[in-house]
Amino acid sequence: MSAVFDASQPPFDRLTEAEIEFLQNAVDVEYFPPGATVAAAGQPCANLHVVLKGAIEERDGDEVVAILGPRDAFDSRAVVQGTMTRSFLAREESLIYQLPRDAVMTLVGKNDRFGAYFYLDISRKLDEIVRADEEARFGTLMRTHVRDLFIHPAHFIDSKDTIEAAGHKMRDINSNALFVRDGARVGVITGMNLSKAVVLKRMSIDEAVAPVTNYDVVTIAPDDFVFSALIAMTKHNKRRLAVKEGERWVGILEDIDVLSFLAGNSQLTAGRIDRASGIADLAVAAADVNEQVRRLRRQGVKADVISEIVSDLNRRLFTRTFEFTAHQDLRERACLVVMGSEGRGEQTLRTDQDNGLILSESVPETMLQEFRDSFTQALESFGFEPCPGGVMVKNPLWSRPLADYVADFRSWIALPQPESHMNVAIFYDAAAVAGRAELLHEAKTALIEMVRGERAYLAHFARAVDAFPSPIGFFRNIITTEGAGDALDLKKGGTFPIVHGVRSLALEHGLHETHTVARIARLVELNVLKAEFGRELTQAFQYLMSMRLDSALSKTPGTSSLTKPAELSSMDRELLRDAFGVVKQFREIIRRHFNLGVF
């Protein structure tokens, strides 16, 4: 059969051969002279229009909001809703494919991926699915199965059971919906159905549930994709779907659970941590933290906001773990700290542990060892990798009395070895998460006092900003030396010099802030950095952090800070160049400030 209509363009490329044939037999072609109305706002929507030739003006009232050209389809929203909300006028001689709305809706009902184009449009997600990179963006939504979501387990009552019995059952199982068996039929009854029956229909609570049961049940299989569930809910206007595997009723999927999956619900995870009654509960919540990062990022939440949320969740996790694993006597004599990026609150995806314990005085060794073991074991069960440098509570060097730490500071500063610089850097970034926070404050004050005025030491410390070469060459070219020579390391060339340069200036000025961005703000207040440059540095830092997060989310672990410029959009490459330009400038400032030329 001859093809009238070019079905290779989205969303028609999702149709099967038979469905395309069906459409080919339903399509007409209409000619519109300049100025003619193709479809008017307020009129019933009779067709989905696709421009074959010419140009169409989309108008909202008198205002032209878009010009549509060949292959553009309009108006998918009107097709679903039945009424045109915008007017469409021919701007020049135009030929338009007219796909009857009935035919389109038939296909929407048959083909979920095709339907997704129309339904997701309404929730403003259409644009993303139409783009060529739909897999990348919608990957999780496309690949996650219904069985991966929370499903309320199936509980049955009989259609002859009373409204009262149904109500009690719902309370007992803590669910708002039950399956109702009526011979071979299966229906669903909800708390709302019960309330309406009693309040609005004035039924007695002794009556059977049968008349208020909804037998028009929309089912979905555990193997179906989450987006199919979303579409089914939208299409059938249902808040619940019955999950059915073959002949077996698995349970009920509620819209709120689909939405919380889509939205990323960090409050939910926080609540789970707070309500945990033991380490096992915490492990479940911990597993959710990394998934939150993906969800939040998918929603376009900025990397700095994500690290704030994740740091908060991780700190709650540590606080609770400390409560569960530390003896009361220990808790009263210790401060649990997180260090490094965790301490700065710049953690996004979970890295390795960086934590320690500061004691106010010596405690019995057995009690301390018991805590070290159980705390370490708990963190490992949450999936925190041990720190390769041994900066962990488990290591006696990082779980000891305050006085011992202060004694060590002296040797770290007197003998500036790379390792001692690292220790200072890690400790200076520490943040208290549980126990007596004043112990950390005291330790840091001691550290700050010791380096005050020690220009030579501070210069030594700051030198690490030059540890890695800048990836910016002549003419602002990005130099790629990492990976297979086509990648660059965002951490070495970008975030590390910023973090460390800022840390050096902060230490010199005795700041107690740990966030890099907060330190920059304080340094601007103290006139160490110019306000203008402080802003640029903050932006560059946040941009590089979000790039790191994106590449970490999309790539294999271990290569998380590598990015391949060739894979970036031209806008991202431009921004990356700008960010590295700022980093280069900042290194210059640090070099001059600490007079690093002498080395």
Place this chain on the structure above:
Amino acid sequence: MIPRWAKRLFHQVSIGDQSYRFMFEKGPPDEFVAIDCETTGLDRKKDEIITIAAVKIRGDRILTSERFVRLARPESAMAADAIKVHHLRQADVEAGERLYDVWPEFLHFVGGRPLVGYFLEFDVAMIDRNVLRFIGIELPNPMIEVSELYYERKYGDAPPGTECDLTFRAILKDLGLPTLSQHDAFNDALMTAMMFVALRDLKRRGVRIERKRDGPRVDLAH
């Protein structure tokens, strides 16, 4: 040669099968049928129709959803030339219906509507030979030749001696119409229908097609 109007009158009276009287009645207002045939060759006496396609036009709307496309088996073997042009092999054509079965359906589809075509006279001659044989009439429908509409819009006011290009391709180009794969009876009928609605609109609005030494004008997408 007997004029068409005289034949029309004669057939109206002499029609063998009275059930085809509707062919002589006026079709629905503002409706047309664009047609195209693919044939085994260009000899209207000896060659046969291989495929026949027709599409209705209602006002400015081309009713591709109500198209008529039939493969018909020619009684004589296909000329090798025709195979080259239409890419239809003998085997494809044998899968088609016999012409005898095709004509009643075709006549019912067309009814009294005016026919629209490019080089329509040839198509009608080929059809007439068959229809006359089976039903005892020739097509009585009014005929609209798109190349004439095009000539009028482009060369109607041209000084004598102007060189005219009335090829199918030239018309498509001037009107800025998409070129569907050609020598497929349905695509040709569809493109002819597009030419018709576009040319009719130009005439309605009094817009002429510009003549230039080289290159098209009054593009649909100017």
